[in-house]
Amino acid sequence: MGSSSPPPPVEPLRGAVRALAAASAVLGAVVVARGVSSVLTMRKWRRELIVVEGKRKGLPAPGPPPSLFVGNTPALAGAYYRTLYAHIEEPVSVFYVHSTPFVVVNEVSAVKTVLSGSGGAFIKPRYFGYRSTAVRAAVDADNALSSAMADDGTPVGGGGDTSRRSLLRLIDGAMPDITAALAELFASWPTRPPPSGADAVAAAAPAYRDGEDAQAAVLSTIVALNMRLLFGVGPGTPTANAVASTAARRISFAGAEFARRMVDPKRVWVAPLAGARYVAAVVGLVRLGRSLVAAVERLPADHWVAAWVGTVRPVAKLGKVIGLLMASSQTVPLTIVWLLHLLDTHPAVRARLAAEADAVLGAGAARRSPTAADLDRLPYTEAVVKETLRLYPPFPLIQRVATDEAVLGGVAIPAGTPVFVLPYLLHRNAAHFSAPHTYDPDRWLGAGRRVAGGAPSEWAYAPFGRGPRACAGAALALAELKIAAVTAVTAGRFEVEWAGGRPPGVFPPLGVVPAGARVFRAAGGGV
Numbered sequence: 001m002g003s004s005s006p007p008p009p010v011e012p013l014r015g016a017v018r019a020l021a022a023a024s025a026v027l028g029a030v031v032v033a034r035g036v037s038s039v040l041t042m043r044k045w046r047r048e049l050i051v052v053e054g055k056r057k058g059l060p061a062p063g064p065p066p067s068l069f070v071g072n073t074p075a076l077a078g079a080y081y082r083t084l085y086a087h088i089e090e091p092v093s094v095f096y097v098h099s100t101p102f103v104v105v106n107e108v109s110a111v112k113t114v115l116s117g118s119g120g121a122f123i124k125p126r127y128f129g130y131r132s133t134a135v136r137a138a139v140d141a142d143n144a145l146s147s148a149m150a151d152d153g154t155p156v157g158g159g160g161d162t163s164r165r166s167l168l169r170l171i172d173g174a175m176p177d178i179t180a181a182l183a184e185l186f187a188s189w190p191t192r193p194p195p196s197g198a199d200a201v202a203a204a205a206p207a208y209r210d211g212e213d214a215q216a217a218v219l220s221t222i223v224a225l226n227m228r229l230l231f232g233v234g235p236g237t238p239t240a241n242a243v244a245s246t247a248a249r250r251i252s253f254a255g256a257e258f259a260r261r262m263v264d265p266k267r268v269w270v271a272p273l274a275g276a277r278y279v280a281a282v283v284g285l286v287r288l289g290r291s292l293v294a295a296v297e298r299l300p301a302d303h304w305v306a307a308w309v310g311t312v313r314p315v316a317k318l319g320k321v322i323g324l325l326m327a328s329s330q331t332v333p334l335t336i337v338w339l340l341h342l343l344d345t346h347p348a349v350r351a352r353l354a355a356e357a358d359a360v361l362g363a364g365a366a367r368r369s370p371t372a373a374d375l376d377r378l379p380y381t382e383a384v385v386k387e388t389l390r391l392y393p394p395f396p397l398i399q400r401v402a403t404d405e406a407v408l409g410g411v412a413i414p415a416g417t418p419v420f421v422l423p424y425l426l427h428r429n430a431a432h433f434s435a436p437h438t439y440d441p442d443r444w445l446g447a448g449r450r451v452a453g454g455a456p457s458e459w460a461y462a463p464f465g466r467g468p469r470a471c472a473g474a475a476l477a478l479a480e481l482k483i484a485a486v487t488a489v490t491a492g493r494f495e496v497e498w499a500g501g502r503p504p505g506v507f508p509p510l511g512v513v514p515a516g517a518r519v520f521r522a523a524g525g526g527v
C-alpha cells in the first residue's frame, strides 16, 4: 500500500513558501520605508513649526507631543474637542494627524489674519479629505475669483450688492414655504403621554423608526425645502420627498465619514465597509448634483443660485452645486435640533421667545406667519439663534492652507501648512466670552453687543466664518433658524430625549452633531 502512494509535493510547497517570504520582505520594506519617511516628515515639521517670539524661541510650537507614526491621532479620534481644548490658551497650537500637522488658531488677531485675506497668504485647500475633480475645480475657480477681488469682506462669487439683493428677494418669497415646512415637521413629532415613568417613552417611541433620530427628520425636511428654494426642484411631491430623504441620508453619512477621515485618513484601510458606503454616498450625491446642475441652468439669470454658481467650467459647476447642497443641508438641521434642546432645558428663554412672538405676530388664534420684515423686529429671537450657533456651531472646521511663510500668534508657519479655525473652540474660549459654556441669549442684546456678543472682537464669533470666503447663504440660514424658533414656540412645547439618557456634555461628538436626540411634543402643549 505504502509503495504505491505518490511522493509528497515538496517542490511546489517550497516554491509557495519562498514566494510568501519574498512578499513579506517586500511588505516589510514598504512598512519600514513608510515608517522612516513618517518619522522624517514629522521631524521636519517639528523643526519648522517653531515659536519665534517670546521666551521659548526656537522650541516646537505648543500642542501635545506627537507620538512616532501616529502623531496625536489616537487622542483626536477618541476625544477631538477635549484634545484641542486642552491647548486653547495658546494663541496657536499644533496637532499631528499621523505625521501631518494642522495648526489651530485660537487668538483673535491671528483668526483675522487667516480669514480676512482674499487672495493672500491663506486660501481654501483643494482637498477636503476626499479627492474629487469637481470639488477641486470649484475650489480653484473660487480661489481665483477671490484673489481677483478687493479685500472688502464681500462674500466670494456673490457679485456684491446684486447678490445680497437677490438673496433677500429669495428669502422674501420663501417665507411661507419655510414656515409651512417647519410647522408640518414639528406637528409630525409624536406626543409624549403624561409622565408615568418608563412606559411613557415606550408608548411614544414607535413613532420613530429604528435608528432614526430627530436629526434625520429635520434633515429630510430641510433638504426638500432647499431643493425647492435653491434649485426649483419638486413642489413637495412624493417623488421629490423620496429623493430628498435619500439625499439627506447620503449627506449625513458622507458628512460624518468625512469628519472621521479628517481625524484619521488611514481609516480608509481599517474600515473598508464604511469606505464602500462612503463611496456609494458620494457617487449618489454626484448623480443628484448632475440633475441639480441641469436645474440651475433652467433658473432665471437673476436668481441668487444662478448668480452664485456663475459662468464656470461644467466640472466646476458640478462641484459648486454639490458644495451648495452640502453647505445648506448639513448645517441648519443640526442647529434646529440643538435649538429645541436648548429651549427644552431653558424654560425662561422659551417663555421670553414666546412672549416676543406673541407681541410681534399676534397671540393665540390671531397668530400670523412671519414676513421677512418681521424677522428684523424679533431681537430676542435673533439673540436666541446667535447664542445657539455660538454654543453649537454646526460647521465645525474652517480650513485654510498657508500659501507662503507666515508668523501667526508668535509661531512660524511654513508655506503649505494646513491652518484651521474651529468656531467651537473660539466660541467656548473664556478669553473671548464670559461663562463660555452658559447659554445666555442676553449677551447679544444691547447696543454694540449685537455684533460680538460681549466678545472683545467680532472675529471671536464665526459660526459662518468671516471675511471674503464667509458663508454665502448666511442670511437664508438665519432666516430659516429664526422661523424655526418662532414656529417651535407656536407649535407648543417640545422635549428632547437623548440616547443614553443624557445630552452631550461640554464636548459634543465630532462634527458638533446632536447624535441620538429625539424630539417629543409635550403633553398638554403650552409654553
Ligand code: HEM
Pocket: 142, 155, 156, 157, 230, 323, 324, 327, 328, 329, 331, 332, 335, 393, 394, 395, 398, 399, 462, 463, 464, 465, 466, 468, 469, 470, 471, 472, 473, 474, 476, 477
Ligand atoms: C446655520 C447654518 C450655516 C452655517 C453655520 C454655515 C457656515 C458656513 C461656514 C463656516 C462656511 C465656510 C466659510 C469659510 O471657509 O471661511 C460656509 C460656506 C458656505 N456656505 Fe454656509 N452655513 C450655513 C448655512 C448655509 C446655507 C443655508 C447656504 C445656502 C443657501 C450656505 C451656503 C454656503 C456656501 C455656498 C459656502 C461656500 C462659500 C465660499 O466658498 O466662498 N450655507 N458656511
